[in-house]
Amino acid sequence: MLIDEEFINSKIIDEYKLLLKSRLNEKRYYHSLCVADEARRLAALYGADENKAYLAGLLHDITKNATVAEHLQIFGAFDIILTDVEKSGEKLWHAISGAAYVKHYLDIDDEEIVSAIRYHTTARADMTKLQAVLYLADFTSADRDYDDVDVMRRLVDKSEDEALMYALKYTINELIEKGAAIHPDTVSAYNFIVLKGLKNEG
Ligand code: DGI
Numbered sequence: 001m002l003i004d005e006e007f008i009n010s011k012i013i014d015e016y017k018l019l020l021k022s023r024l025n026e027k028r029y030y031h032s033l034c035v036a037d038e039a040r041r042l043a044a045l046y047g048a049d050e051n052k053a054y055l056a057g058l059l060h061d062i063t064k065n066a067t068v069a070e071h072l073q074i075f076g077a078f079d080i081i082l083t084d085v086e087k088s089g090e091k092l093w094h095a096i097s098g099a100a101y102v103k104h105y106l107d108i109d110d111e112e113i114v115s116a117i118r119y120h121t122t123a124r125a126d127m128t129k130l131q132a133v134l135y136l137a138d139f140t141s142a143d144r145d146y147d148d149v150d151v152m153r154r155l156v157d158k159s160e161d162e163a164l165m166y167a168l169k170y171t172i173n174e175l176i177e178k179g180a181a182i183h184p185d186t187v188s189a190y191n192f193i194v195l196k197g198l199k200n201e202g
């Protein structure tokens with residue numbers, strides 16, 4: 001599957017949008033359109049593939065409004081076994097099920113896109129450009145409205161690593177505040193960025 005400009009302007013994208021509309025509530029559908037646009041913008045800024053970024057952004061939350069039953073069906077169908085931390089945090093499920101959904105049900109065979117969706121909630125250590133673009137676009141899309149959104153919007157335009165650092169700190173602080181478990185991938189992502197910063201200093 002060649003994800004080029006022609007593909008992004010093709011009828012397939014209209015079909016994906018209809019599918020998203022049927023699967024998501026109105027707010028989440030609008031969020032998906034906004035993340036697609038922001039991901040394309042950040043891809044241009046950071047040197048990632050703009051068309052892949054748009055498609056990953058559009059589809060990243062495709063299972064966000066899925067029921068527990070549908071999640072369990074997807075996990076069962078593709079032999080996905082959740083860790084205890086994943087079991088404890090339902091908000092983590094849609095990144096895992098979403099990656100499986102686009103790969104197996106939408107036949108998206110581009111592993112860069114599938115893995116960007118897979119890690120869009122937790123992030124991970126040493127992310128690809130596309131993974132970082134999607135992770136950050138989810139924080140700075142036009143529909144977002146949280147306390148520090150202005151700071152995040154300034155940071156993504158300034159520095160990919162500083163934006164990642166800020167986003168991970170913000171997320172980890174929130175999780176601690178809520179008493180939620182921190183996924184090992186979130187911890188690894190944070191440590192990776194901290195160590196990268198220390199190396200550049202020293
Ligand atoms: O799906 P969105 O709302 O657009 O955004 P998202 O996929 O980044 O999901 C955000 C939620 O995921 C937020 O409520 C915090 C949660 N989350 C992110 N990292 C972790 C986490 N939850 C747990 N338990 N552990 C994590 O490491």
Ligand code: FE
Binds near residue numbers: 061064094095120
């Ligand atoms: Fe999400």
Ligand code: FE
Binds near residue numbers: 031035060061138
């Ligand atoms: Fe999202």
